[in-house]
Amino acid sequence: MSSFAGRMKEYPTISLDRFDRENLHARAYFLSHCHKDHMKGLKGPLLKRKLQFSRTVRLYCSFVTKELLLNNPKYAFWEEYIVPLELESPTQISLVDEASGEKEEVVVTLLPAGHCPGSVMFLFEGSHGNVLYTGDFRLPVGDVSRMEHLHSGSRVKDIQSIYLDSTFYDPRFYQIPSREVCLSGISELVGNWISQSPHHVVWLNCKAAYGYEYLFINLGEEFNTQIHVNTLAMFKKMPEILSYVTTDRRTQIHACRHPKDEEFFQGNRLPCGCTAADGTPLRIISIKPSTMWFGERTKKTSVIIKTGGSSYRACFSFHSSYSEIKDFLSYLQPVNIYPSVIPIGRTLTEVTQMLKLMCRKQSDEAAFVYKPLGVLKRSRVQRPTCDSESDDELFDGLDVAPVRKKLGVQKEGTLETTALPVCVEESLPLTITDAQPAAHNYVDCTESNGEEEEEEEEEEQQGDEEKVGAGQPEDISSQPPRWEDFFTTETLTDSQNSLRSQPQSCCSEMTGSQTPDLFSDEETAPDGFSLTLSGSQSNHSSQNMDSCLPDTLIIQPELDGQKQREEGDDGIIQSESQQLSDFDIPCTPESKVPRRDELSQLYRKLAAGEDIRALDYRTEH
DNA sequence: GCGATCAGCT
DNA sequence: CACAGCTGATCGC
Numbered sequence: 347m348s349s350f351a352g353r354m355k356e357y358p359t360i361s362l363d364r365f366d367r368e369n370l371h372a373r374a375y376f377l378s379h380c381h382k383d384h385m386k387g388l389k390g391p392l393l394k395r396k397l398q399f400s401r402t403v404r405l406y407c408s409f410v411t412k413e414l415l416l417n418n419p420k421y422a423f424w425e426e427y428i429v430p431l432e433l434e435s436p437t438q439i440s441l442v443d444e445a446s447g448e449k450e451e452v453v454v455t456l457l458p459a460g461h462c463p464g465s466v467m468f469l470f471e472g473s474h475g476n477v478l479y480t481g482d483f484r485l486p487v488g489d490v491s492r493m494e495h496l497h498s499g500s501r502v503k504d505i506q507s508i509y510l511d512s513t514f515y516d517p518r519f520y521q522i523p524s525r526e527v528c529l530s531g532i533s534e535l536v537g538n539w540i541s542q543s544p545h546h547v548v549w550l551n552c553k554a555a556y557g558y559e560y561l562f563i564n565l566g567e568e569f570n571t572q573i574h575v576n577t578l579a580m581f582k583k584m585p586e587i588l589s590y591v592t593t594d595r596r597t598q599i600h601a602c603r604h605p606k607d608e609e610f611f612q613g614n615r616l617p618c619g620c621t622a623a624d625g626t627p628l629r630i631i632s633i634k635p636s637t638m639w640f641g642e643r644t645k646k647t648s649v650i651i652k653t654g655g656s657s658y659r660a661c662f663s664f665h666s667s668y669s670e671i672k673d674f675l676s677y678l679q680p681v682n683i684y685p686s687v688i689p690i691g692r693t694l695t696e697v698t699q700m701l702k703l704m705c706r707k708q709s710d711e712a713a714f715v716y717k718p719l720g721v722l723k724r725s726r727v728q729r730p731t732c733d734s735e736s737d738d739e740l741f742d743g744l745d746v747a748p749v750r751k752k753l754g755v756q757k758e759g760t761l762e763t764t765a766l767p768v769c770v771e772e773s774l775p776l777t778i779t780d781a782q783p784a785a786h787n788y789v790d791c792t793e794s795n796g797e798e799e800e801e802e803e804e805e806e807q808q809g810d811e812e813k814v815g816a817g818q819p820e821d822i823s824s825q826p827p828r829w830e831d832f833f834t835t836e837t838l839t840d841s842q843n844s845l846r847s848q849p850q851s852c853c854s855e856m857t858g859s860q861t862p863d864l865f866s867d868e869e870t871a872p873d874g875f876s877l878t879l880s881g882s883q884s885n886h887s888s889q890n891m892d893s894c895l896p897d898t899l900i901i902q903p904e905l906d907g908q909k910q911r912e913e914g915d916d917g918i919i920q921s922e923s924q925q926l927s928d929f930d931i932p933c934t935p936e937s938k939v940p941r942r943d944e945l946s947q948l949y950r951k952l953a954a955g956e957d958i959r960a961l962d963y964r965t966e967h
Numbered sequence: 968g969c970g971a972t973c974a975g976c977t
Numbered sequence: 978c979a980c981a982g983c984t985g986a987t988c989g990c
Contacts, residue, residue, distance in 0.1 A: 347981075382982065390970090513980085553977080555981045605983080608977075634977090636978060651978095664980070690979055 347383045348482070350686035354509055356474040357452060359441050362509075363481065365393055373441040376454070377407040378481025379465035380414040380556055389420045397427050402442045404429045408456055410464030410584070414556060417580040431456050433466065434495055455495045459483035461511075461664050462557035463587070469495055475506030478678070480686075482511045484666045486524060487673040491726060496678065502724040505680040512685035512697055513665040519639040519689070522667035523649045529564050531649035532633060532660045536565060540598040545626050549616055550601040551608075551634040557664045558601065558635065559587050565599055566590030574600040574618060595620040635662030675704040679724070 352364025353372075361372035366387030369375075378384055387393060397403060407415070409430040415421045416428070431437050433456050441450040452472035459465040461482040468479045478496075490496065496503055514522065523531075536548050550573070552558040562573040563586070572592035581587045595602075595618050604610055604617035611632050615621070622628055633650075638661040640647060649661035666674065675683060683701040688694055 381980095551977090553981050554983075557980085635980085637980065638978060659978080661978095662980090 348511075348686050349688065350509065354470075354477055354479065354507065355682075356477045356506060357441075357450075357470055357472065359443070359450065360452070360470075362468065362479050366390060370396060373403060373443065374439055375403070375405040376468050376479070377405060377411055377415070378459065378468065378479070379462050380411050381462065381482070384481065385415075385421075388424075394423055397423075400444060402440070402444060403427070406431055406439070406454065408433065408464045408466050411466070412464075413583050414464055414580050433458055436471075436495065457493055457495060460485055460489075462555070463559055463584070464556075476503050477507045477509070478505055478680070479509040480511045482513070482665060484525075484664055485670060485674060487670055490674045490677045497726045500726050502678060502726055505678050507682040507684060508675065508678065508680040509684050509686055510671070510675070510701070511665060511687060512671070512701070513687045513689065514637075514639070514663075514667050515671050515685065515687075515697060515700065516689040516692060517668055518641065519637075520642045520668045521640040521644070522637065522663045522665075522670075523640075523661050525560065528649050528661045528663075529561065532561065532635075532662075533565065533568055535631075535633065535650050535658060535660070536599065537569065539629075539631055540569065543629070544598070545622050546629045547598045547600060547616065547620075547631075549611060549630055549632045550599065551611075551632045552601050552603075553635075554603060558662075561635070561662070562601060563587060563590045569599065571597055571599060573597065574602050574620075576602050576618075596623075629656075631656045631658060633658045633660050635660050637661070637663040637665075639663075639667060672704065675701075679704075679706040681706050 348363060350363055352361040352369040359373040360376065361369035362376040363378055363384035364386050365375060369387065370392055405424055405428045407430060412428050412430040416425055436453050436455045438451055438453050441452060452470050455469040456466040457469060459467050459481050461484055465481060467481055467483060470477050539546050539548055566572055572590055574595050574597050575591045578588060578591055578593060600616050602618040607617035610617045614627060614630060616630060636659045651659045653659055683705055685697045685701060688697055
């Protein structure tokens, strides 16, 4: 449970996920998601009073969070003070001191957090640096490298501080099976049961909280049914959820609740009191989603555990595991990390100490003081996926065929009030040029979209997931653009995990192009020759990372150049916003990144002392 | 009568 | 298997 006090050191005039005590004086409020432990004080009368006298204080959140919040009458008074923001749309917000008129500008970007419907992280960019408040999140290993707004061009942004969901930041929780693996296990159990007869029913013993909708949607889809729940009101504007839940009790899958639901179940009744029409007793099993974790060296274990004659626990987590958090942090390498949760049995000091290891090293900063051409930023490179592979091995008793469901999003809302969508870099000539970190690149050790696909196929073969596995690519390419409003993580699967298949951000929409022509070489070409620091140099990463990374300092212009080139293929983004590039020097119009073969040619010419200007990178391929 | 806090429970 | 709550008791205003 979050114990975050509500404020960040860098931007103390805003409050997040806490609305009591000193937070009453904030100039702006942010709500990351609709769980009670992040809403403390939100219905307080003091706050209500303050809002009535204020012209500028607003609550910012995602559209889905707004919808869920206002569904509860206790929070209905917020209606006129909420400013819902689109995901991944940088928005400038004025933080106004209403007494003095003093003003500070900050740009906020909502990033999907994969925790529950509407959950987001907040990235703040302003004169006190870039800070990331994660809220609660679950991101699979590698996803952070695909989050556009954590990058500037092809570089990882310089993050001053991360305010972190550290729920499972403890080596005890080293591994938590992926959403797909857990869902697959639950699906199998449910399928085996309800196929026996119409009187075989399943009760999903879910806590009263948002976050299980992912389960309902996927089970509903797979078994062509709806899940019985107590109320639909909160989802009335979310058709993609609404269509998989029902208040009609005549269904084989229930997630209904009752204050004494466990007793009901013991008496072979469902919490809704449902019985079969013809008087035949129901055959009920209960499945209780719970977080199961596995240590670093734990052997393969099932994600389903039978705890009684008709009771099961099924693995399910809304929070990132230790290794997922490590992946996230070691990619971003912030200067500071502040935990917002202290895992049970730990102290703040312990957690802070452990997190220090994940912060950017002092030496990284010191080593690159000399910067005649401006400052190097870290490359964005496709991350190794060692972890996900070991995941699969760990749980290979189950089919890992990713089960996903497209989730559309509610209609685009208009931005009202003072919120202005902007491109971050355009509005922020500040921050990022000084005291830059080293160019800590990661070495790409995947080489292996192919490998992974193979693995997936193998697994499909052993299982009964044919239906689910089939047709995935089509599903993905037709994803509605903003479906991440509900859940992030399962879209970012291997089949679409490179940025090239994910046109997003204001700038890429402008181009609408898949051609690389928009690439200016200024962002990327120097990178082809940059140093690549790996392994021990770049971070003190987890064992899983270490196992993939060489320990030596290497120079690999070719690989790096190719990487950049590949990213260029999605017609990325930076046409407007790449002022802040590897070096802060003007770009060369109409130039672009050479391909690997072009590079080889380039090197040969360079070696031969020939004039490389004769080479035309714009040759078609 | 309301809010805050805590124990207990799931 | 430690999530995100609920309920109920107690205390203070």
